[in-house]
Amino acid sequence: MQPLLTVSNLTIDFTSHRGDVRAVNDVSFELRRGETLAIVGESGSGKSVTSLALMGLIQMPPGRVTTGQTRFQSEELGEVDLLKLSDEQLRRVRGNEISMIFQEPMTSLNPVHTCGAQVVEALRLHTSLSSKEAEARTIELFATAQLPRPEKIFKAYPHEISGGQKQRVMIAMAMACNPAILIADEPTTALDVTVQARMLQLIDDLRRQNNTAVLFITHDLGVVAEIADRILVMYRGKVVEQGLVLDIFTNPQHPYTKGLLACRPKLSVGKQRLPVVADFMTEDASGQLTEISASQPEAPSVELDRAPVLTENMPVEIPKMFHGEHFTPVSGLKSTSESAISEPTPGVHLTAGNGSKPAEKTGPVLLRVEGLNVHFPIRKGLFNRTKEYVRAVDGVSFDIYPGETVGLVGESGCGKTTLGRALLRLVEPTAGRILFEGTDLATLPAGELRRRRREFQMVFQDPYAALNPMMTVGEAIIEPMQVHGVGGTKQQQKAKVMELLRTVGLREEHYLRYPHEFSGGQRQRICIARALALQPKCIICDESVSALDVSVQAQVLNLLNQLKRDFGITYLFITHDLSVARFMSDRLLVMNKGQIVESGPAAAVYAKPQHEYTRTLLSAIPKDEPSDIRAAQARRATEVA
Numbered sequence: 001m002q003p004l005l006t007v008s009n010l011t012i013d014f015t016s017h018r019g020d021v022r023a024v025n026d027v028s029f030e031l032r033r034g035e036t037l038a039i040v041g042e043s044g045s046g047k048s049v050t051s052l053a054l055m056g057l058i059q060m061p062p063g064r065v066t067t068g069q070t071r072f073q074s075e076e077l078g079e080v081d082l083l084k085l086s087d088e089q090l091r092r093v094r095g096n097e098i099s100m101i102f103q104e105p106m107t108s109l110n111p112v113h114t115c116g117a118q119v120v121e122a123l124r125l126h127t128s129l130s131s132k133e134a135e136a137r138t139i140e141l142f143a144t145a146q147l148p149r150p151e152k153i154f155k156a157y158p159h160e161i162s163g164g165q166k167q168r169v170m171i172a173m174a175m176a177c178n179p180a181i182l183i184a185d186e187p188t189t190a191l192d193v194t195v196q197a198r199m200l201q202l203i204d205d206l207r208r209q210n211n212t213a214v215l216f217i218t219h220d221l222g223v224v225a226e227i228a229d230r231i232l233v234m235y236r237g238k239v240v241e242q243g244l245v246l247d248i249f250t251n252p253q254h255p256y257t258k259g260l261l262a263c264r265p266k267l268s269v270g271k272q273r274l275p276v277v278a279d280f281m282t283e284d285a286s287g288q289l290t291e292i293s294a295s296q297p298e299a300p301s302v303e304l305d306r307a308p309v310l311t312e313n314m315p316v317e318i319p320k321m322f323h324g325e326h327f328t329p330v331s332g333l334k335s336t337s338e339s340a341i342s343e344p345t346p347g348v349h350l351t352a353g354n355g356s357k358p359a360e361k362t363g364p365v366l367l368r369v370e371g372l373n374v375h376f377p378i379r380k381g382l383f384n385r386t387k388e389y390v391r392a393v394d395g396v397s398f399d400i401y402p403g404e405t406v407g408l409v410g411e412s413g414c415g416k417t418t419l420g421r422a423l424l425r426l427v428e429p430t431a432g433r434i435l436f437e438g439t440d441l442a443t444l445p446a447g448e449l450r451r452r453r454r455e456f457q458m459v460f461q462d463p464y465a466a467l468n469p470m471m472t473v474g475e476a477i478i479e480p481m482q483v484h485g486v487g488g489t490k491q492q493q494k495a496k497v498m499e500l501l502r503t504v505g506l507r508e509e510h511y512l513r514y515p516h517e518f519s520g521g522q523r524q525r526i527c528i529a530r531a532l533a534l535q536p537k538c539i540i541c542d543e544s545v546s547a548l549d550v551s552v553q554a555q556v557l558n559l560l561n562q563l564k565r566d567f568g569i570t571y572l573f574i575t576h577d578l579s580v581a582r583f584m585s586d587r588l589l590v591m592n593k594g595q596i597v598e599s600g601p602a603a604a605v606y607a608k609p610q611h612e613y614t615r616t617l618l619s620a621i622p623k624d625e626p627s628d629i630r631a632a633q634a635r636r637a638t639e640v641a
């Protein structure tokens with residue numbers, strides 16, 4: 001079959017005050033009708049820039065296509081080079097023959113127009129449909145995209161629907177004109193596993209029904225295991241490996257690909273430490289990559305003085321500032337092999353997914369939650385009276401003991417983030433008790449609550465929103481020390497900030513930079529450094545790794561676990577990623593519709609879930625075992641035939 005799209009020797013440069021940056025370096029690939037090609041790589045690898053160039057969305061300056069050619073078989077224009085089309089020609093191709101689902105639907109949708117109006121606009125622009133016909137077609141597309149109550153979503157504004165629903169609106173808009181090529185740029189990042197499964201199935205169904213070619217961009221190899229035909233792996237702007245999905249998963253050739261596959265937490269494997277890309281390859285001063293000797297069951301520790309392989313390399317190091325004041329090594333936290341799954345005996349946990357054995361429940365409870373409710377009033381009518389309540393958290397009770405990690409999992413909207421915020425009274429609880437070391441935080445006056453928050457910190461889901469854009473990174477990290485009057489003199493506080501920056505894999509020169517100058521993964525590590533600045537006893541991690549690359553995610557998880565093992569930091573780890581929860585957690589709480597529907601040792605919950613909702617979550621996890629991939633490829637081959 002003749003390729004629908006051929007990209008040859010594509011090179012893209014960006015000009016900055018620090019000099020030229022080569023974002024894409026000599027990239028070539030082909031894409032055929034009905035095929036799904038996955039472009040996989042970490043942030044900064046050039047995969048999104050490649051797709052933006054195909055759509056003519058590279059802003060010039062600072063970006064420019066230095067070399068390259070693209071041959072696209074357009075039904076309207078014939079064979080064309082997308083890089084040389086005029087603005088008018090690009091408008092005829094974009095949305096009509098090539099559509100794109102962008103990574104962040106909230107920033108891609110216009111907040112002042114309803115969801116339906118935005119899809120109608122695309123239909124009216126590229127088709128001859130009347131307004132009524134376009135509205136009917138839009139509602140039909142919303143139903144195809146499995147949006148609940150399509151007529152209501154049609155009239156809703158983007159801020160009135162959930163993240164998964166916004167992503168489905170974007171999919172409906174992209175498929176409105178039955179394009180020949182659909183570019184999906186990280187369409188499932190930060191989505192729940194169940195929503196992610198529906199999104200992947202929806203994209204694959206649309207590909208099959210319309211014989212659409214799909215260019216699927218992601219940082220997670222596991223996501224594309226069953227839906228892709230071929231995989232193209234990018235690293236620092238270059239294609240380092242490409243091939244059939246089964247070949248990539250069963251016999252990866254490049255060390256970077258091996259690293260990406262190894263970084264992902266596995267449900268069936270309990271490890272003390274996740275491998276990172278730096279365990280598989282190193283780089284000399286000239287940029288030459290060298291593969292580290294054959295991978296071992298347990299990858300070696302990352303050396304602090306090793307030349308960084310990734311711009312976001314994170315050495316796992318415990319800063320000297322933690323040796324004292326609050327942190328005392330907890331006995332019983334040494335590495336052990338995973339124990340057999342059995343009913344927990346009183347006072348003892350099963351072995352954690354990360355291979356660490358938590359301390360026995362012999363001491364006092366660190367955090368006890370009793371009958372916690374958070375209800376939000378819904379006001380309606382002429383007099384704005386409260387008609388009903390949204391029960392975001394409804395009668396939740398649990399205990400957390402010193403030195404353990406309790407995972408809190410569930411879909412978006414289940415109330416887990418509201419629960420985490422309510423524990424710190426960032427959201428005021430409606431009823432219930434929050435006992436932290438015996439003190440009820442729910443009834444503390446504001447001044448005393450502020451002092452207790454020194455020992456009880458939170459890492460938020462959106463790192464950019466959590467950082468003040470007007471403050472440098474150094475000022476953001478040093479601020480809590482100044483508020484609580486800890487850390488010594490200004491010089492000593494600054495020295496501790498520098499040490500924290502090194503701990504989370506950043507450099508000392510980053511002290512004077514602003515949040516917008518960092519990637520998402522780097523910003524999240526800044527937030528972790530800020531939370532660690534006060535040496536807290538307990539940290540709530542709210543989806544703290546959900547939007548990170550798999551290798552950066554592995555580095556963050558390793559850091560959190562090492563702090564826990566060595567100094568007994570306690571975590572409430574909120575996540576929708578069940579593989580991450582399995583790796584991190586000693587115990588697991590499963591939340592649905594504001595209530596805890598299942599709890600228990602993590603190993604037992606994963607091995608033998610008792611609640612139907614838990615079984616649904618586990619069944620939605622992407623399957624990337626060779627047998628699953630072979631079955632998926634056989635099914636796709638049957639569809640083509």
